[in-house]
Amino acid sequence: MNKQNKIVNHIKSYAVTYLFIALSIFFIVVSGLDLNYVASQLLLRLNRNAFIVLALIIPIVAGMGINFSITIGAMAAQIGLLLTISWGVTGLPGILLAGAITLPLASLFGFLIGKLLNKMKGQETIGSLILGYFANGAYQLLFLFIFGTFIPLSDKVTIVGASGVQNTLNLTGSVGLYKALDGILQIPFSMIAYIIAGVVAVLSVVLFVRKKLTTQKLVLAIVGAALVVCVLQIPFVSGLFSGAGGRQMIRVPVVTWLLIACLCVFNTLIMRTRLGQKFRAVGQSQTVANAAGINVDKTRVIAIVISTVLAGWGQIVFMQSDGIGTFQTYAAHEQVGLYAGAAILVGGASIDRATNLQALVGTFLFHSLFITAQSAASNLFGDSAVGEYFRAFLSYGVIAIALVIYAWRGAKKTKTGGLDLTKVEKN
């Protein structure tokens, strides 16, 4: 009975996630795309987008909703990239320089955003969304006029004979920023799987010996690792990832994955510190946190600063990996907040709760639909444009649903705050 309730509750709170799992499977089948292609695209997109999505977690925990103003962090990163290209720094040093420029810029922007959001408590999600649009205007002004006019840039990036930055910048070739992280070390997927399985197995045994793990969990971890290894022996599965039969060999950019892993660890560890405790306390009740002497406003500003900086770095990870290595100067940041917000919600996060796993699962599911939507639509309706609309519909729809569910739950909560009249016995 109790267990049944638990399952029902689980399905209820993850309804959106299960819907997306079903949709993804349906789309993959209908699209008729080769699974090898889908898998390679998925890994690529996970690799590109996960970092930004993970940057959303801290503000959610701190009760500030989905921080759509990560768009502004992305803008900071693009300023960093622009300067890097202009100064002609290439390769890994170029990426590091862009990251270093992003840090103070995004911190400053985050600080200002945080200050502003503190003035509009309860409306952070919408506030940050509008703020992102507003900042876009300032960004256009900066790139069209101020850069090149007041801030000298090299001829490589400015429009010849006019002010402003070129519409499209190239990251490949002599600029040398394309795949500067991804390209450092690439290992076939199956090998990575073996390595992870091995590490998990060894680590769980070590933890078990040091009595930090229950027997049950040890068995679970080892069985899981063994299962991964076994599944990879099945020709069908290994065929998905190997280059056999004219297919593409799927390789994993190890450094980028390590960065994503580091961010997951960071998110986990910070929640175990005094600061993390403050985030959680402020997120759950500002009144109580304030009464306990926590500086609520400061804590919220810190959450937004961290999120903005992380989003900026995430944008660098995205840009060096994206597409064919072009930097759409005036548009690259536009959908960052929207897609990341939708992705984390698809993973089962809500306006006030989010975990690393939800962020990763959400990115995976959201992009599996993205990859397949076009082909599926052209197979179903004979028109690939429908798929394009469907993408926009999905992202906005998911966010709208999350906001409605949140408001609905809030209304329910305030209602039960007084007296539950349904429980009064009439005599």
Add this chain to the structure above:
Amino acid sequence: MSAEYILEMNSITKEYGSNAVLKDVTLRIRPGEIHALLGENGAGKSTLMNVLFGMPVIHSTGGFKGQVFLNGEPVRILSPMDAMEKGIGMVHQEFMLIPGFSITDNIKLNREITKPWPISKILGKDLEFLDRRSMSKDARHALDSVGMGIDEYALVSGLPVGHMQFIEIAREIDKTGVKLLVFDEPTAVLTESEASQLLNVMKEIASKGIAIIFITHRLDEVMNAADNITILRDGRLVKTLAKSETTAEQLAALMIGRGDDSVIQVEKRKDAPSENIAMTIRNLWVNMPGEVCRGINLDVYEGEILGIGGLAGQGKIGIPNGVMGLYEAIGDVELFGKPLPLNNTASALKSGLAFVSEDRRGVGLLLDQSIEDNIVFSAMQVHGSYLKGPLHQKDSKKIRKTAEELIQQLDIRCTSPAQATGTLSGGNQQKVCVARALMLNPKFLFVSEPTRGIDIGAKQLVLETLVRLGREQHMTIVMVSSELQELRSICDRIAIIAEGKVASILRPEDSDAAFGLAMSGAQLKGGEAE
């Protein structure tokens, strides 16, 4: 080092503008004593505590006069944090707990025990890791000392309400160096057995040398637990007594205080003016936050003025709001023998009820609209009067004429009927509210806190108007008020509400002690009235 008193607040005076809310109040607490602080709403208890805790509301309104001594040394308490550091703790009436946190995390909130590591040494203490094992150990210890056997890892959200109070106390005790604890109405939400456990815990804490200020209105608990009692009334110190030399009756009488100065003189009627019942209320439950009714039974006779009194938060305001359908309610209400559907304001108005709300500026008035529009608004909406033509336009001429009549009748001071009600004084706004209710030609009028926030002259006028309506037009009036003196000057009978129920129905000339005891809910167990 050890002074006779752990806390001395000498001659505290606090004024908000020209309005003195505390006048020369002195409070002295010995180590290890339980000192009850009694008084009606508005007697100055919370202001006194705000002074003690250095709340921003005190400092931002010009501070206070008088001196505070802790342990015999003069101190200035600048903020609640400062008070905490000086060893003064507060057990809140609304629980200051985070539901999604474990008991340990709540007890240790913002006082976490942490372990440093290299990075935290550079970037500050905020990045130190929590030492959950030590935190749990402390929490366990604190829970044991308040007699709670529950698991310190449990989440607060799943706990019964009663337990939360004890967690609050455990948190205060866990703070090192706490010398004085303030309990603000701690038993309000507890069951009887929990309340008696709480009193035992309080006694135990006191026996360890921690002084307790016990704010409550339950006199039986005061007589059970307190060593000394200080009574405030209208911002003044009435008396400080030892428990051994007083009785609950005396305390109740001191709390209420016989005001010789009735607000207005009204000739008292001997009997209820009629045998006929105008309204019967049976088992009415109202979900009005902060003013919950829990099973009200009440009869109102035709033509009488029935007063409803009681302390704030006990549910007296919930009655008219529930009957009028402004808040969710269940129960049986009959009006002149016909059942009245609840949760339906329109039908309540149509059946001849009218309501002057306590929330004048919120529910009562359209502040940007003119006086005349406000006066006819309800009548227009409910009865469709003052409309003309096929498109139901406003009949401006007729409205103006009616408004002018009422302005004269009720002596509303204004420049013209077209003046916006938002610019009127409180008393005149109240009169506009009354005028609007009268426009409905009600047979039965609810008036809630009619004199709140208006000056004495306007008060008299409003009260006189009510009496005139009752006596001359034979309207049945139910008046809810926190001002007992007002109720006693104009009502025929007064129902006192305590803990969401009718504690007792009294006559205006009954003794102060009877009113005081009824307000403290002491007679609740003796059986409900009627």
